[in-house]
Amino acid sequence: MPSHDVLIIGAGLAGQRAALEAAQAGASVAILSKVHPVRSHSVAAAGGINAAVKVTDSWESHAYDTVKGSDFLGDQDAIEVMCREAPGEVLHLEHIGVTFHRDETGQMDARAFGGASAKRTFYVADITGQAILHVLYEQLTKYSDQIDKYEEWFSTSLILNEDGSCGGCIARDIRTGQMEVFNAKSTILANGGAGQIFKPTTNALICTADGMAQAYDIGAELMDMEMIQYHPTCLVSNGFLITEGARGEGAHLINGNGERFMSKYAPNKLELASRDVVSRAEQTEINEGRGAGPNKDGIYLDITVVPKKRVHEALREIVNIGKDFSGVDITKEPILIRPGQHYIMGGVRTNVDGQVPNVPGLYAAGEVACVSVHGGNRLGANSLLDTLIFGKRSGAHAAARASDIPMPQAPTSRLEVDRKKLEKIISRERTGRRISEIKDELGTTMNKNCAVYRTEENLQEQLEIVRRLKEEAKTAAIDDKGTIFNQDVLGALELEYMMKTAETIVLGAIERKESRGAQSRADFPDRDDEKFLKHFTFTESDSGPVLGEAPITFTKWEPEVRSY
């Protein structure tokens, strides 16, 4: 049985950063991921990472922008921590090898991003996430004496010790089908997001809410789940993302009548208002018949106004995406985009050290977690920062905790439970619907009923759909009866995780009868600070999700009218 001071589940930016920090603090570390670490979804992050590094900038300004971006739902103590530590973290990344773009003086260059009052997004062309992820992986390799990597291992559930603390996880070696108990003093969840609940989504196929559902299963709270970010620029053809960097470099949004409509919605920041604002503006244009394209269901993103040299140097990846996936040369003609599901602000509730309040020994960081620094709406390029800062802090805290306590004797009974469960799925009769069908129905209906604009009626309809699909998922048919690389059985587990999580998303959206950040209720169009200046949480019970509340932490900034 592998046994470590610190076990990290997930090897995206949050997980790898946590591993590095814990190893440097002297802990023995295991990092486990269902795909090779560099395949983690963080690799897709294009635009950059925010930090007030420049001497002309200040962390307070960054923090205020983040608070405002969150529509005053973010916890300000956590936002302060993140923004204060941001410059140090970005410089640390530079020191370990990230090839940040330079200006003519040889210093790191920053680009403009939405909702920010200064240019503070540092970048590597438009492969920032990839560059950071690969450099962190280099560091894990460097520290391989202390860090055991379990690549292509799938965590199936978390272990709850008898005293109510977390003792590690059960995982399956995808290559061999062998199942193991991973025993640990501290366990950090870094499983990333839940985008596959929606279709289309910018998220990778592996973003299936595993961490949220597994934490929820052992008593953790899921918080701010209704806050789903729709990114303003996703390809109409297949939902792929065009980075906000494009607008940061000056690209325009044009409706079907050829108007640059953002002046109506955000007269000062125009295309660079926060994402919820831009997505709503686009959706309104489309809903009111001013959409572009053959079906009038898109908006033109015009990058031709950006100098070509700059496009090739700083936005090369989207030149390729335009060419390969939409057949458009973005340097020559506008490209059809529309809002698409991109990020989940909610997740496993934690404090600023990543600790999950009601499960000792369990931590969460990155997209799986909700600290909450993003509140109702995440600013572009704040997510990479979130993963790194809270990954680091979780790693440090988890290592410190581990140095103080003996190795818990995790009960191994869970191993048998999971093993049987998988065997049962594998030997299921092929009578149910196909996994792909159920997943498709979940995604398309979520995208219809729980998207940019929501209403009571749509949400209630969606709740019924999710609850029906949740039942159907229990009998979903699978084809693979083998043990080696049986991806099918893991797909069945992922489907269950997504159903559980989707239910809390819809319930949260029903509960919040106001419009704040990404939650826009057509039937409650205004923000209601009287009633809803608070977080909603959900915990699991035998009779279904139990609604709870958590206060928002305010430090410096009182809620005010939000305009861009």
Next chain:
Amino acid sequence: MPEFTLRIRRYNPETGAAPYWDRYTVDLEPHRSVLEGILQVKDRFDSSIGVRCSCRAAICGSCGMTINGKAGLACHTHLSEAMSRSKDGTIEIQPLGNMPVIKDLIVDMDAVHWKKVNRVTPWLLSGDLPEREHIVPRESMVDVTQPMACIQCGSCVGDCLAMEVDPDFIGPAALAKAYRFVGDPRDVQHEQRLKDLADDPHGLYTCTHCFKCIEACPKGVAPMNQIMRLRRIAGQDHHIEDVNNGERHEEAFVVLLQKYGLLSEADVVPRSYGGNGLTGGKLSPKSGEQVFQSLPFLAKAVLRGKVKISQTLFPHKLDSESLAEVKKIYKDVKGREERLELNLYITGYDEDGDPTTSEAIPDNPNEKAGATA
């Protein structure tokens, strides 16, 4: 909706059965990817097909495989493009080459690809850290961003011809990774890195310049170009001996062209082995040995009229006006302060009028070989 037939190579070690081909028909637009085709097969007909994939957007590096004889990413290959290479009207899909197969389209990357990457000490070896960021030239960071763009998909490894012959060859991806550090001014171990690669009998000099890795690479990393640059830096900046003599061979070309304006074929071999100096060159013992060994080859060249015996003594030459032009080019280039290493990211369009960036972004992956100007 147009239909495409996929032939997928299946293999599951558990069954004890030999590999076999499965055939499926999918209906998708031609500009959809081969991966979407495979996923449609999985969704509709058989979800037991083993395939790694995640991002669907050519960034996670999971879906490297061999499609109608060429390695690449399934999510980055249009169905129509795959069809254009088809011999029998189907799209033939199999795992990457040069790596053991685990199941169906899944290969053991750890056993081959990652092991090789680990041979290049794959992390930055920096000196004393500055308080803030390292101050480095803008171009240098843009430059190493090209190898940085490698997503470790293994496509180049799968198609590398030198690796087929020498499985221990460190290979294109690892060498591109090496350039990522050797090209980075923040790394302080360039010379040691290059020496290690040069001393490795399956290292820097095993590549045979077959171009396969450039063709396979979906990210424009152009590994072979990085290999050439490593060799050039090793030879020119660190005087590391090239066991294959490639560097002196190149130098011979350069010197001969400068001197005569034309390549004097008869002179290339002696100079390549003996050097370009007076006492070296044709008269050095080492070159004599090589000329002797090359005799059968030289004889053929003489027979084909490529080399005239008289030329060994009196090499052919350009007329003086043209020769002056050639010499001027040499002077211009050598007069530059720094050697310019151009790559994909330092590109742009002439109309932008920036002299350092006048290279159009190449659609053609055979972008100039690392172009030393």
